[in-house]
Amino acid sequence: MAAVIEQARQEPQQPSDRASTPVRAGRRRSEESRRAILTAAYELLAEAGYARLTVEGIAARAGTGKQTLYRWWPGRADVLLEAVTAHARQHIPLPDTGDHAADLHAFLAATFAAATPPTTDALRALMAEAQIDPAFGERFHDTLLRPRREALGTLLARAHTAGALAPHLTPATATELAFGLLWYRLLATHEPLDGQLATLLTRTLLR
Amino acid sequence: MAAVIEQARQEPQQPSDRASTPVRAGRRRSEESRRAILTAAYELLAEAGYARLTVEGIAARAGTGKQTLYRWWPGRADVLLEAVTAHARQHIPLPDTGDHAADLHAFLAATFAAATPPTTDALRALMAEAQIDPAFGERFHDTLLRPRREALGTLLARAHTAGALAPHLTPATATELAFGLLWYRLLATHEPLDGQLATLLTRTLLR
Structure with missing residues (x-):
């Protein structure tokens, strides 16, 4: 999981990267939430498997709200997709x-x-x-x-x-x-x- | 679909083939139901896709009861698996x-x-x-x-x-x-x- 976090640190999002994604909170707050959500999704997947992975569970583990998660991703699969993609780019x-x-x-x-x-x-x-x-x-x-x-x-x-x-x-x-x-x-x-x-x-x- | 039906005709089940599957109806009746169920599953998959494929729908199309289907297969995926396996052996x-x-x-x-x-x-x-x-x-x-x-x-x-x-x-x-x-x-x-x-x-x- 350190990898996903590091990836997010090393590649700060430029405004143009997320042009299609409305960002309502401040940049710093958004990036912290984003990293916490990716980490939570990976940890919960490791602990309980995909069948038990829910948006509610990811949000709770990340200490954020469901709405924050849905603002950036359509659902649990897209959160995992972003975590895996960051992992691949990093390694x-x-x-x-x-x-x-x-x-x-x-x-x-x-x-x-x-x-x-x-x-x-x-x-x-x-x-x-x-x-x-x-x-x-x-x-x-x-x-x-x-x-x-x-x-x-x-x-x-x-x-x-x-x-x-x-x-x-x-x-x-x-x-x-x-x-x-x-x-x-x-x-x-x-x-x-x-x-x-x-x-x-x-x-x-x-x- | 003719392929699946032909396959069933050309390879009549021997009692030993289904040793782990209780067969309560007569052999001829069972084979007819089995062929009808495999055909129905393939036809419904072609028409509506896997997301809409249900055991109820397969049984209704095959003109048989849900219980007959569950006597032989755990669910819709296993019915499709048997249809695909017969198709591969045939072709x-x-x-x-x-x-x-x-x-x-x-x-x-x-x-x-x-x-x-x-x-x-x-x-x-x-x-x-x-x-x-x-x-x-x-x-x-x-x-x-x-x-x-x-x-x-x-x-x-x-x-x-x-x-x-x-x-x-x-x-x-x-x-x-x-x-x-x-x-x-x-x-x-x-x-x-x-x-x-x-x-x-x-x-x-x-x-």
Whole structure:
């Protein structure tokens, strides 16, 4: 949870970031509430699971009102989505050392290392919610899935330009193979996401 | 839907198949009800979506009682799971021609061709339900996911023995890559599952 809090500290919101979100309280007060709410959501998810996670519970734990929470997020899934997105941005750098295999391995290893409970619980809950609620599914895709794909796609496009991508693959299909395996293990087999998997993917996706 | 009905006709249940399920009505009557229920569940899913699918609605459409349905299945997700599993068994043969690339491509192409609405809607709903309800998740895994993985694993193990699998891959990891990509497109990107994808996977997984 320290990660989410740190993320909020390191990236103070600019007015333009929240242009579509009315902010009625002062900036400082809003940011404190926001951080407290993200932290509360993650803690409650870890303690009791998604089935028991409620907007009321998050607000109570954060010491804020339900109205404050609903001012910023449509519901519990969107709170978790913001917490997970901050966690991913914080823990998964996009290396560019010129060594394509080392960069890809580092990115994948950092991605897998960031996928520990309660982040994994949040990811499973969010993917499920996205299937049940298509409007949330679009926000999930735009906020987390697509930016993650774009990050890996940038790295793989450099490898492709250098002729280092495996034959028959494009940066887009290689990205899908990597995130497909990540999600399949998260959702279906619960097999470990570890350095060994990062090595296997690096060897499969590059020449 | 004809597929589900045909499947039920072609594979009459043996008493041992349903050893754990009490069957109180006559065999013929039970099989008719079972087929009607699977058909009704698929039709209602296609018409109104998973959010509106209820046990009551399935029973009414099938012209049977809720009690009959609950005698065989714990709920709506398990009815859909049986319909999807029958659909997969019916439409996805396991070829063994000795040409590993042709066999793999045929298996993947048949898998993707079988993934059309409402089967795709059912698959998304079942994967979501599996995240929310861990007990259903185990049944989903044992009934559909693992048997599908075993089928592809058998095919890839033959390729591996013949030295045709891509370096660094095992039959198990190659299977995860293929189904990972299938599920990622189903759940996340909604990109097409087509012959082009079968070709890309065949080239990636084999030498």
